[in-house]
Amino acid sequence: xxxxxxxxxxxxxxxxxxxxxxxxxxxxxxxxxxxxxxxxxxxxxxxxxxxxxxxxxxxxxxxxxxxxxxxxxxxxxxxxxxxxxxxxxxxxxxxxxxxxxxxxxxxxxxxxxxxxxxxxxxxxxxxxxxxxxxxxxxxxxxxxxxxxxxxxxxxxxxxxxxxxxxxxxxxxxxxxxxxxxxxxxxxxxxxxxxxxxxxxxxxxxxxxxxxxxxxxxxxxxxxxxxxxxxx
Amino acid sequence: xxxxxxxxxxxxxxxxxxxxxxxxxxxxxxxxxxxxxxxxxxxxxxxxxxxxxxxxxxxxxxxxxxxxxxxxxxxxxxxxxxxxxxxxxxxxxxxxxxxxxxxxxxxxxxxxxxxxxxxxxxxxxxxxxxxxxxxxxxxxxxxxxxxxxxxxxxxxxxxxxxxxxxxxxxxxxxxxxxxxxxxxxxxxxxxxxxxxxxxxxxxxxxxxxxxxxxxxxxxxxxxxxxxxxxxxxxxxxxxxxxxxxxxxxxxxxxxxxxxxxxxxxxxxxxxxxxxxxxxxxxxxxxxxxxxxxxxxxxxxxxxxxxxxxxxxxxxxxxxxxxxxxxxxxxxxxxxxxxxxxxxxxxxxxxxxxxxxxxxxxxxxxxxxxxxxxxxxxxxxxxxxxxxxxxxxxxxxxxxxxxxxxxxxxxxxxxxx
Ligand SMILES: Nc1ncnc2c1ncn2[C@@H]1O[C@H](COP(=O)(O)OP(=O)(O)O)[C@@H](O)[C@H]1O
Ligand SMILES: [Mg+2]
Numbered sequence: 001x002x003x004x005x006x007x008x009x010x011x012x013x014x015x016x017x018x019x020x021x022x023x024x025x026x027x028x029x030x031x032x033x034x035x036x037x038x039x040x041x042x043x044x045x046x047x048x049x050x051x052x053x054x055x056x057x058x059x060x061x062x063x064x065x066x067x068x069x070x071x072x073x074x075x076x077x078x079x080x081x082x083x084x085x086x087x088x089x090x091x092x093x094x095x096x097x098x099x100x101x102x103x104x105x106x107x108x109x110x111x112x113x114x115x116x117x118x119x120x121x122x123x124x125x126x127x128x129x130x131x132x133x134x135x136x137x138x139x140x141x142x143x144x145x146x147x148x149x150x151x152x153x154x155x156x157x158x159x160x161x162x163x164x165x166x167x168x169x170x171x172x173x174x175x176x177x178x179x180x181x182x183x184x185x186x187x188x189x190x191x192x193x194x195x196x197x198x199x200x201x202x203x204x205x206x207x208x209x210x211x212x213x214x215x216x217x218x219x220x221x222x223x224x225x226x227x228x229x230x231x
Numbered sequence: 232x233x234x235x236x237x238x239x240x241x242x243x244x245x246x247x248x249x250x251x252x253x254x255x256x257x258x259x260x261x262x263x264x265x266x267x268x269x270x271x272x273x274x275x276x277x278x279x280x281x282x283x284x285x286x287x288x289x290x291x292x293x294x295x296x297x298x299x300x301x302x303x304x305x306x307x308x309x310x311x312x313x314x315x316x317x318x319x320x321x322x323x324x325x326x327x328x329x330x331x332x333x334x335x336x337x338x339x340x341x342x343x344x345x346x347x348x349x350x351x352x353x354x355x356x357x358x359x360x361x362x363x364x365x366x367x368x369x370x371x372x373x374x375x376x377x378x379x380x381x382x383x384x385x386x387x388x389x390x391x392x393x394x395x396x397x398x399x400x401x402x403x404x405x406x407x408x409x410x411x412x413x414x415x416x417x418x419x420x421x422x423x424x425x426x427x428x429x430x431x432x433x434x435x436x437x438x439x440x441x442x443x444x445x446x447x448x449x450x451x452x453x454x455x456x457x458x459x460x461x462x463x464x465x466x467x468x469x470x471x472x473x474x475x476x477x478x479x480x481x482x483x484x485x486x487x488x489x490x491x492x493x494x495x496x497x498x499x500x501x502x503x504x505x506x507x508x509x510x511x512x513x514x515x516x517x518x519x520x521x522x523x524x525x526x527x528x529x530x531x532x533x534x535x536x537x538x539x540x541x542x543x544x545x546x547x548x549x550x551x552x553x554x555x556x557x558x559x560x561x562x563x564x565x566x567x568x569x570x571x572x573x574x575x576x577x578x579x580x581x582x583x584x585x586x587x588x589x590x591x592x593x594x595x596x597x598x599x600x601x602x603x604x605x606x607x608x609x610x611x612x613x614x615x616x617x618x619x620x621x622x623x624x625x626x627x628x629x630x631x632x633x634x635x636x637x638x639x640x641x642x643x644x645x646x647x
Contacts, residue, residue, distance in 0.1 A: 059642070
């Protein structure tokens with residue numbers, strides 16, 4: 001069984017991903033040869049028991065970590081073995097990442113947090129960046145809190161700012177590791193719907209790890225994982 | 232403002248207290264470095280100025296001849312030569328025996344601004360109260376004023392009086408005090424059993440113990456009579472355009488005129504060494520303050536790197552490179568460095584201004600009644616360079632550590 005889609009456009013694909021963590025006797029083969037494709041405009045859920053390697057997979061896809069073996073493509077560009085420079089640029093331009101914990105920069109306002117990836121990418125004036133940041137926050141229901149400092153926002157609000165930040169450079173792929181794991185049911189649903197909406201409206205490929213079976217069921221595709229493999 | 236700098240600034244401002252301590256260290260280190268250098272240089276400059284004002288930049292002294300070629304000549308003239316010293320294969324004959332000719336040759340050098348012949352000898356000096364031994368210097372006043380600051384050092388009396396009176400004498404203030412004499416009084420100089428009478432025209436104070444206590448000036452014609460040396464002089468005192476070049480010029484004149492020529496740097500080497508040691512040791516001590524401030528900065532930045540590791544990971548995940556992360560932490564050091572240096576400069580200016588007005592009485596190698604300072608841009612440049620190097624190293628190490636962190640490891644560590 002694999003997550004490969006036959007035919008159709010592919011936003012990102014992985015082939016034969018192997019990742020071993022730890023060393024010597026403590027070495028664990030966390031990912032054991034994974035293949036899958038992400039389709040644009042679709043939400044993909046990864047579900048599986050704790051410790052089965054979901055986060056490890058997302059870090060590889062997010063180019064935050066390198067596999068021991070295997071390839072990762074965005075379009076035709078292979079990135080698993082690419083230089084740090086190429087991978088950094090790809091993270092900036094093509095990938096958005098949402099973590100379980102928001103990880104906003106607390107001395108920056110919501111709007112400034114959303115502007116950080118844009119400032120790095122360049123090509124926009126300050127006004128354009130501000131406009132886009134406010135627009136994204138508006139879409140996530142935070143228009144009136146754009147100028148609040150990150151630490152003055154509730155957990156759900158912070159997570160939505162993190163989603164706006166992940167979307168800042170209109171990346172082709174959005175990766176989210178238990179984005180709702182830390183939120184109550186109402187906030188979780190709201191955040192999930194926003195991710196779903198982003199994929200369907202903006203055509204992004206969304207890959208989301210979730211423990212919530214109800215939410216997973218609503219995704220376009222579900223990838224079930226156990227012991228470093230899809231089942 | 233670049234995003235990296237903006238991030239650096241916010242990280243830093245969030246740590247105001249630790250920042251303030253490091254900043255204070257740099258401020259005081261930079262300021263004290265400058266003030267101590269300004270002082271040491273101030274005293275040294277005044278010492279040099281006094282040396283040049285009293286002894287002149289160069290002295291044309293003993294005549295020399297190369298031993299091998301001049302053996303025979305030496306034998307022929309040996310009755311006239313009273314003392315012969317051998318040095319480095321040269322044979323020295325004390326004094327300058329054809330002063331006019333040699334002075335002419337020295338004046339021919341473009342860098343030379345004045346030449347004065349001085350006849351020096353020992354004599355006794357006595358007043359009605361007491362008697363002493365000292366050095367008599369026979370000078371031609373106008374010539375001598377062109378190569379010294381004697382005029383500036385007068386405390387009582389008048390050089391015009393000295394000029395007008397063939398039996399006039401100029402006396403140092405310490406000797407005058409010992410002999411209990413003042414301007415207008417009579418003193419007697421004695422040499423080889425003969426005594427001559429002089430009238431004190433003026434009393435000077437150079438601050439140089441040697442001069443104020445043991446030397447006195449009379450007209451050269453008088454000195455020839457007193458010392459019974461009708462022709463030669465003891466040395467030529469020479470003033471030059473650029474005293475810093477004196478050693479090179481001394482070498483060239485020495486070769487041209489066949490006399491040993493001593494620069495002030497050569498004559499005052501031991502004092503100049505003392506000043507050099509003071510300059511270096513105070514620079515090291517004050518750099519140590521800057522170094523300690525650097526440790527503080529290192530410590531603060533290392534803490535910021537730890538506290539901000541998740542933020543560093545998230546910045547990396549959104550496309551900030553290792554170089555960006557490094558820059559963020561180096562900028563923080565640079566901010567402390569620039570702020571600290573600027574405030575340190577201002578404090579240094581104030582302190583230097585204040586120190587210059589502190590009273591202190593010094594006699595012996597020069598005379599001053601207050602602290603001496605030199606205002607030099609180089610003290611500021613050096614302080615800034617030392618602060619920059621220290622802060623750069625202090626921020627480079629944490630910056631490199633931050634840049635090397637693996638975002639996946641950091642995020643994994645938080646249980647996501
Ligand atoms: N440094 C490590 N050394 C060895 N095993 C590790 C290390 N880090 C994580 N693991 C293991 O890797 C497995 C996968 O972890 P993770 O990807 O976080 O799982 P999930 O996100 O599915 O809960 C877990 O069994 C964990 O114990
Ligand atoms: Mg996980």
